[in-house]
Amino acid sequence: MAGLDTPTLMVLKDGDGQVFGALASEPLRVSDCFYGTGETFLFSFCPELQVHARWPLLSGRGGFGLWLDGDLYHGRSSTCGTFGNPRLTQREDFVLQDIEVWAFH
Known part of the structure; x- marks a missing residue:
């Protein structure tokens, strides 16, 4: 994905x-901190589509x-004030398949 400068959709x-x-308004990249804009959101299928977005962006509280x-x-998923989401996975720490x-x- 190096060199891309477009929004990205990631399904795990x-x-x-x-x-x-997640739908990220910026290209995915390695980072030591949070990134994205108010257009970024998380989603899960548990058992049906749930979209987790909140405006304005609240800098990752939680x-x-x-x-x-x-x-x-x-990976890891936990509740987050930025998106107002529950944990997206059954376990906080998970292995990607x-x-x-x-x-x-």
């Missing part, structure tokens, strides 16, 4: 079969709504 499936993800390690193997990312041009 964890080892428990949960499907969830934890990471969604975090992935640099190897895209492990599948990942798909689409860039919008």
Whole structure:
């Protein structure tokens, strides 16, 4: 995804079969801090589509709504004031089974 400068849609499936993800208004990248705009949101299918978005962006109060390690193997989801979301997965720490990312041009 290096060199892209477009919004991205990321859909994930964890080892428990949960499907969830994010629409990021910016390209996905390695970062030491939160990023995105008020157009960024999280979603889950548990058992039907739930979209978690809140405006204005509240700088991550409460934890990471969604975090992935640099190897895209492990992740974490917790409640987050930014998105007003519940945990997206059954377990706070999870192992990724599948990942798909689409860039919008």
